Amino acid sequence: MRWWLYGLLLTILVVLIIPSVIVKGCSIDRQVLEQTMEIEPEGLSITMETLGDTPQIKVYNHIDKEIMDMPLEQYIVGVVAAEMPASFNIEALKAQAVAARTLAVRKMKAYGGRGCSKYGSGADVCTFYGHCQAWISDIDQEKNWKGEYDSNRAKITNAVQETRGLILTYQDNPIEVFYYSTSNGKTEDVSEVFSTQLPYYQVVDSKGEEDAPKYREVFTFTDKEFVDIFKRQYPNSNLTRKGLDAQINILGYTESGRVAEISVGGIKIQGKDFRSLYGLNSADFRIEYSGDKVLIHTTGYGHGVGMSQVGADRMGENGGTYQEILKHYYIDVKIDRIY
Ligand SMILES: [Zn+2]
Structure with missing residues (x-):
């Protein structure tokens, strides 16, 4: 991808998507x-x-x-x-x-x-x-x-x-x-x-x-919040609240143990983009499903x-x-x- 296109995508991410996550009330700071x-x-x-x-x-x-x-x-x-x-x-x-x-x-x-x-x-x-x-x-x-x-x-x-x-x-x-x-x-x-x-x-x-205080953290979403956030960014996704765990698969890790790629509702995205989308501390994460909650456990911060x-x-x-x-x-x- 050309550098200017990358810059444009990042700008869109920063200007449009992240504020929308903040509005949703997720804990997100810097x-x-x-x-x-x-x-x-x-x-x-x-x-x-x-x-x-x-x-x-x-x-x-x-x-x-x-x-x-x-x-x-x-x-x-x-x-x-x-x-x-x-x-x-x-x-x-x-x-x-x-x-x-x-x-x-x-x-x-x-x-x-x-x-x-x-x-x-x-x-x-x-x-x-x-x-x-x-x-x-x-x-x-x-x-x-x-x-x-x-x-x-x-x-x-x-x-x-x-x-x-x-x-x-x-x-x-x-x-x-x-x-x-x-x-x-x-x-x-x-x-x-x-x-x-x-x-x-x-x-x-x-x-x-x-x-360190942020070494481990848990980010909690309801299944509805999780799906809404994803579909706002990826409207073509067929992600549904029912049976979320079967629709989400980590496909691979980077050498450092962070998520390289993840499939969500039939759409493959990079771990770093998943991290940005959900305001996670780190791309080193694992996902736990508990009732109607999605718990994302992160390691590291940045x-x-x-x-x-x-x-x-x-x-x-x-x-x-x-x-x-x-x-x-x-x-x-x-x-x-x-x-
Ligand atoms: Zn500057």
């Missing part, structure tokens, strides 16, 4: 709308020496609908504060800072990127987590953290300063960065989730995440490509450095200083 659904073109050639020591980034605030100009390092503090719990291990926070900076640099026009394409704002990045990456202002950090603001802020600022100017590169270009909350014990191959092949994404173990934030925290807790964390999740990359 799990489906993940960062960087859009792949930047390969062959970007970043110009690492143009911006000097204090590069500025143009950030489109999608809430206030205005562009903010700020030092890149200050922006990274706001991204780490938004994307990872401040309670996480300092090495995980540093790894997150490098990942966030890599994503920003790959998009920044001054480095040869094409900027954020979502709002027509002309900015380098936006603050919408479903598109570029989340960012939170100082004022909102203070509101959220209250008494812990000073210590959290100091910890995150330290993680950003300790990794100042560092990004992940592959063949001298910033990598296409993906990260997510919690794995199912393994990471996912990028080609299973996004329509691209990138050599630095491979299936690797991600250990010690079983006690698409599974690249760094698991919980996995990074566990590696840090076990003595891993941020370099070891990054090189575990992003294969054969270099950590390069660009200023």
Whole structure:
């Protein structure tokens, strides 16, 4: 499928289908709308020496609908504060800072990127987590953290300063960065989730995440809700409430144990699309039928490509450095200083 068609389909999914699921009252928050659904073109050639020591980034605030100009390092503090719990291990926070900076640099026009394409704002990045990456202002950090603001802020600022100017590169270009909350014990191959092949994404173990809050979750639907959601998206399906279990078959799994393909009422769809449709935490799921209820049990939280934030925290807790964390999740990359 051509990239623009893929983008169009994702837009339709985000704009039309997911809100309709929200209206149905299912518990859904940010799990489906993940960062960087859009792949930047390969062959970007970043110009690492143009911006000097204090590069500025143009950030489109999608809430206030205005562009903010700020030092890149200050922006990274706001991204780490938004994307990872401040309670996480300092090495995980540093790894997150490098990942966030890599994503920003790959998009920044001054480095040869094409900027954020979502709002027509002309900015380098936006603050919408479903598109570029989340960012939170100082004022909102203070509101959220209250008494812990000073210590959290100091910890995150330290993680950003300790990794100042560092990004992940592959063949001298910033990598296409993906990260997510919690794995199912393994990471996912990028080609299973996004329509691209990138050599630095491979299936690797991600250990010690079983006690994470979102490691296991159950999503419950009535059989009517389940059928309605499916038929709204696939009107040609012959799915009926009666004998649902016989009409739903998982056809195969990816190498990482997530569902690759599932047949529902005679229609075959990819596990990742089933996940989006029902607002599931993960494409690693199994389905249980109980009376008129459909219970979908998930393992992990997020698409599974690249760094698991919980996995990074566990590696840090076990003595891993941020370099070891990054090189575990992003294969054969270099950590390069660009200023
Ligand atoms: Zn954006």
